[in-house]
Amino acid sequence: MSSTPTSPYARLPEPPYYVVAFSSSRTEGDRGYDTMADAMVELASQQPGFLGVESARGIDGFGITNSYWKDEDSIRAWKTVVSHAAAQKLGRERWYEDYQVRIARVERAYGFER
Amino acid sequence: MSSTPTSPYARLPEPPYYVVAFSSSRTEGDRGYDTMADAMVELASQQPGFLGVESARGIDGFGITNSYWKDEDSIRAWKTVVSHAAAQKLGRERWYEDYQVRIARVERAYGFER
Numbered sequence: 001m002s003s004t005p006t007s008p009y010a011r012l013p014e015p016p017y018y019v020v021a022f023s024s025s026r027t028e029g030d031r032g033y034d035t036m037a038d039a040m041v042e043l044a045s046q047q048p049g050f051l052g053v054e055s056a057r058g059i060d061g062f063g064i065t066n067s068y069w070k071d072e073d074s075i076r077a078w079k080t081v082v083s084h085a086a087a088q089k090l091g092r093e094r095w096y097e098d099y100q101v102r103i104a105r106v107e108r109a110y111g112f113e114r
Numbered sequence: 115m116s117s118t119p120t121s122p123y124a125r126l127p128e129p130p131y132y133v134v135a136f137s138s139s140r141t142e143g144d145r146g147y148d149t150m151a152d153a154m155v156e157l158a159s160q161q162p163g164f165l166g167v168e169s170a171r172g173i174d175g176f177g178i179t180n181s182y183w184k185d186e187d188s189i190r191a192w193k194t195v196v197s198h199a200a201a202q203k204l205g206r207e208r209w210y211e212d213y214q215v216r217i218a219r220v221e222r223a224y225g226f227e228r
Contacts, residue, residue, distance in 0.1 A: 008176040009137060009214055019218050021133060021180050023123060023168050054137050056170040056178045062122040064170045064178040066135050072221075092226055100123055100225040104133050104218035107186075111214040112206055 010052025010068050015106045017051055018069045024099035026061040033095045040087050047081065049074025061097075068106070075103060124166025124182050129220045131165055132183045138213035140175040147209045154201050161195065163188020175211075182220070189217060 026033065044050050049070035057063030069075045078084060091099070140147065158164050163184035171177030183189045192198060205213070 008139065008174070009212075012216075015216075019133075019135060019216060021135065021220075023170075023180070025122065054176075054178060056137075056172045056176050058170045058172065060122070062168075062170050064168060064180060066137070066178060066180070066216075096226065096228075098123075098225065098227040100223065102126075102129075102133060102180075102220045102223040104220040106135075106216045106218040109214065109216040111212065112210065113212040114210075 008054060008056075010054050010066075012051055012068055012109065015109055017106050018072060018075060019104050019106055020067045020069065020075055021102045021104065022065045022067070022099060023101075024063055024065075025097040026057070026063065027095055027097055031094055032090075036087055036090065036095075040084060043081065043083055044078060047074065047078045050078070072103070122168060122170075124168050124180075126165055126182055126223065129223055131220050132185060132189060133218050133220055134181045134183065134189055135216045135218065136179045136181070136213060137215075138177055138179075139211040140171070140177065141209055141211055145208055146204075150201055150204065150209075154198060157195065157197055158192060161188065161192045164192070186217070 041053060044053065044067065051068040051070060053065060053067040055063065055065040069078070079088075155167060158167065158181065165182035165184060167179060167181040169177065169179040183192070193202075
């Protein structure tokens with residue numbers, strides 16, 4: 001993982017790099033979701049080109065996960081990793097009401113810290 | 115707003131367009147935040163080039179707002195709108211522990227609906 005255990009922020013290099021913006025609405029109940037989600041973050045963090053991930057979900061079940069990658073090739077490769085493909089299938093069958101994915105090239109970035 | 119009252123999803127055109135990925139950690143307490151956040155979404159939705167917004171915040175106070183725009187010019191223009199600039203200042207003084215902003219060009223998109 002590129003984020004420290006105490007920080008929800010990804011520690012990213014200077015742009016350019018890529019973001020996969022994944023918005024989703026969860027179905028009711030856990031049904032193995034949290035365990036799989038943790039496993040997928042762990043697995044993603046081992047993939048070539050993975051830069052970091054940030055995630056938030058509200059009590060209404062709507063969540064956003066922005067994962068950051070070196071380039072489009074690493075995003076496409078991650079999509080086809082066998083365990084991840086199985087998780088995507090379970091996601092459509094079981095865990096998500098719906099989701100939207102946007103793949104974008106990060107061109108600039110800035111931040112604020114207290 | 116490009117999203118319907120009942121949907122947390124932005125209704126977006128075909129790529130390309132831009133996303134502003136805004137990750138933030140809130141300070142304790144509301145202190146006018148929710149009112150201002152609602153007002154800023156309303157104001158943003160009236161700006162030229164605004165396409166939609168999606169937002170999620172967990173109970174830990176970490177949140178992600180992805181706002182979608184036609185192009186970089188509309189993003190830069192929105193940043194300088196007077197009321198928005200005032201809200202940004204209050205954000206740094208009062209509402210946010212820290213935040214990170216990444217501006218990215220969306221190249222492709224897909225989704226799943228039940």
